[in-house]
Amino acid sequence: MTALTIHQLRWTPTALERRQHWLLNGIDLHVAAGEFVGLIGPNGSGKTSLLRCAYRFNPPLAGQVSLDGNDLWQQRPRWSAQRIAVVLQEFPQAFGLTVADVVAMGRTPHQGMFAGDNEADRQLIEQTLDAVGLGDVHQHDFATLSGGEKQRVLLARALVQQPRLLILDEPTNHLDPRYQLELLGHLRRLGLSTLASFHDLNLAAAFCDRLYVIDNGCLVASGTPAEVLTAERLHQVFGVHALVDTHPLAGYPRITWITEP
Amino acid sequence: MPIRSVAAYRLLVLGLLGVLLVSCMTALAFGPASVPVSNVWGIVGEQLGLRSGGDWTQGQSRIVWLIRAPRVLLGALVGAGLALVGTALQAVTRNPLADPHLLGVSSGAALGAVLVVLFLGDFAGVFSLPLAAFIGALGSMTLVLAVANQQGRLSSERLLLAGVAVSFVLMALVNLLLYTGDQHASNSVMFWMLGGLGLARWEILWLPALCLLLGLLALLALARGLNALMSGEHTAVSLGFNVQAVRVQVFVCTALLTGVLVALSGAIGFVGLMLPHLARRLVGAEHRRLLPVSALLGGLFLVWVDVAARTLIAPQDLPIGIATAAIGGVFFIALLRRR
Numbered sequence: 211m212t213a214l215t216i217h218q219l220r221w222t223p224t225a226l227e228r229r230q231h232w233l234l235n236g237i238d239l240h241v242a243a244g245e246f247v248g249l250i251g252p253n254g255s256g257k258t259s260l261l262r263c264a265y266r267f268n269p270p271l272a273g274q275v276s277l278d279g280n281d282l283w284q285q286r287p288r289w290s291a292q293r294i295a296v297v298l299q300e301f302p303q304a305f306g307l308t309v310a311d312v313v314a315m316g317r318t319p320h321q322g323m324f325a326g327d328n329e330a331d332r333q334l335i336e337q338t339l340d341a342v343g344l345g346d347v348h349q350h351d352f353a354t355l356s357g358g359e360k361q362r363v364l365l366a367r368a369l370v371q372q373p374r375l376l377i378l379d380e381p382t383n384h385l386d387p388r389y390q391l392e393l394l395g396h397l398r399r400l401g402l403s404t405l406a407s408f409h410d411l412n413l414a415a416a417f418c419d420r421l422y423v424i425d426n427g428c429l430v431a432s433g434t435p436a437e438v439l440t441a442e443r444l445h446q447v448f449g450v451h452a453l454v455d456t457h458p459l460a461g462y463p464r465i466t467w468i469t470e471p
Numbered sequence: 472m473p474i475r476s477v478a479a480y481r482l483l484v485l486g487l488l489g490v491l492l493v494s495c496m497t498a499l500a501f502g503p504a505s506v507p508v509s510n511v512w513g514i515v516g517e518q519l520g521l522r523s524g525g526d527w528t529q530g531q532s533r534i535v536w537l538i539r540a541p542r543v544l545l546g547a548l549v550g551a552g553l554a555l556v557g558t559a560l561q562a563v564t565r566n567p568l569a570d571p572h573l574l575g576v577s578s579g580a581a582l583g584a585v586l587v588v589l590f591l592g593d594f595a596g597v598f599s600l601p602l603a604a605f606i607g608a609l610g611s612m613t614l615v616l617a618v619a620n621q622q623g624r625l626s627s628e629r630l631l632l633a634g635v636a637v638s639f640v641l642m643a644l645v646n647l648l649l650y651t652g653d654q655h656a657s658n659s660v661m662f663w664m665l666g667g668l669g670l671a672r673w674e675i676l677w678l679p680a681l682c683l684l685l686g687l688l689a690l691l692a693l694a695r696g697l698n699a700l701m702s703g704e705h706t707a708v709s710l711g712f713n714v715q716a717v718r719v720q721v722f723v724c725t726a727l728l729t730g731v732l733v734a735l736s737g738a739i740g741f742v743g744l745m746l747p748h749l750a751r752r753l754v755g756a757e758h759r760r761l762l763p764v765s766a767l768l769g770g771l772f773l774v775w776v777d778v779a780a781r782t783l784i785a786p787q788d789l790p791i792g793i794a795t796a797a798i799g800g801v802f803f804i805a806l807l808r809r810r
């Protein structure tokens with residue numbers, strides 16, 4: 211059973227269209243139901259652009275993005291918002307929204323135009339804030355939170371959207387090691403179909419079922435972390451030498467970067 | 472700390488409505504001709520058919536009911552409308568300094584006003600100037616949309632820049648016409664541009680009232696979209712909004728409302744810029760809560776500034792635009808210093 215399927219996707223910003231220079235080309239990717247899939251690649255390789263195609267922001271120039279067999283671009287924006295939730299590095303403008311206000315936005319795709327939040331909505335918001343460990347700050351001003359707390363608020367907003375698919379753009383940015391592990395552990399336990407981009411390859415190796423490697427707008431490898439994360443490939447894609455062995459406690463690959471003397 | 476609980480919010484809105492009502496009644500007592508407050512209440516009561524007769528003259532009754540009452544109500548409507556427009560534009564452009572006059576609508580209205588005063592004359596009686604101003608506002612709105620539009624996409628930065636650019640060009644034209652034009656006509660346009668509520672009469676009040684009501688309803692319907700846009704374009708898309716559509720709807724809605732208000736009262740500054748910030752301090756930035764409070768505060772503010780405009784240099788009227796800028800600016804400086 212597949213949740214997200216991307217088939218032969220090609221995309222480029224409108225400004226570059228005439229030069230026939232594709233920033234994403236021939237992308238084939240899928241996320242199975244309940245699967246946690248990671249996307250890795252160097253800066254500027256197209257990770258964020260690819261995620262944007264998956265949450266119906268960038269319209270593809272060729273190819274298809276579909277969820278549960280439905281082409282996203284044949285559906286209304288609201289349809290995909292009811293099924294796909296996104297956690298980005300994009301924070302609300304800092305004037306006067308409470309944590310609860312920010313999280314409540316996640317209910318938007320499920321509500322009518324003039325409808326307020328009903329009792330069920332409020333309960334869901336409260337439970338979700340408790341689940342991400344922010345139950346006691348729900349009336350605080352969002353702008354006063356720390357980076358890590360903000361990140362968890364945005365996760366809570368995505369969760370109250372009750373999505374079939376969760377898309378995360380570098381979810382562990384701004385987080386200290388403890389919250390990195392807690393957040394990813396929490397995400398894994400949810401059992402949602404998830405597509406997330408990662409900078410930290412060791413985190414990707416520890417938490418993902420499968421990984422895709424993107425370089426220069428093309429997918430160059432995919433498979434389990436053990437299959438994908440080899441020293442040769444890391445050198446090819448990232449241009450750095452690494453020592454890859456097995457994590458002594460858990461069995462997934464462990465990457466140690468080799469610095470020039 | 473902004474108000475958060477539902478009950479406190481309802482109390483605040485009811486309280487503000489009450490204060491606005493009492494303020495409107497009290498404001499009727501101010502003006503060059505003195506009418507005691509008790510007589511004012513009596514006159515209003517008589518006109519509403521609640522009581523008959525009292526110890527006031529026919530003249531006092533006429534001044535209060537036919538001259539002051541529509542003016543006070545127009546002040547409340549214009550203030551509420553401008554604050555509403557400012558609130559929505561600050562969210563949709565993600566710019567806390569956005570105000571109703573920033574996006575070029577008022578300069579278009581000014582150009583329309585200048586053209587009619589200098590070249591056309593009174594083609595529609597007392598309504599010539601407001602009508603021309605509204606047509607000018609529509610024209611500049613279309614121009615801004617056309618300039619900002621980029622292959623069907625409309626970013627808030629481009630909207631802002633297009634508004635400012637169109638504004639400059641149109642104001643250059645206005646100033647050129649005023650500079651080279653007939654002195655007397657120029658003076659009357661200048662006076663209109665500084666803002667005033669002198670045009671108020673009972674026959675026209677339905678228009679700004681209806682526009683304000685429709686504008687409030689439309690913006691309340693878009694309120695979630697405003698919340699989402701404040702969080703950023705990507706977030707708004709991921710929550711199911713058609714961002715371009717929301718932007719165009721908010722822009723057209725606010726431009727039309729501004730056009731009507733500016734046509735009736737000139738370019739009154741400050742209200743649309745600062746009152747939204749005060750409202751945000753009271754109830755936070757969630758727009759379903761913010762919009763009504765912002766409108767109420769705007770109305771309340773302009774009713775009292777108009778009282779000042781009518782009394783400061785009585786028997787002359789101070790243009791209300793000068794009064795809002797002076798009083799509002801000083802008030803805000805005081806607020807900043809206190810924090």
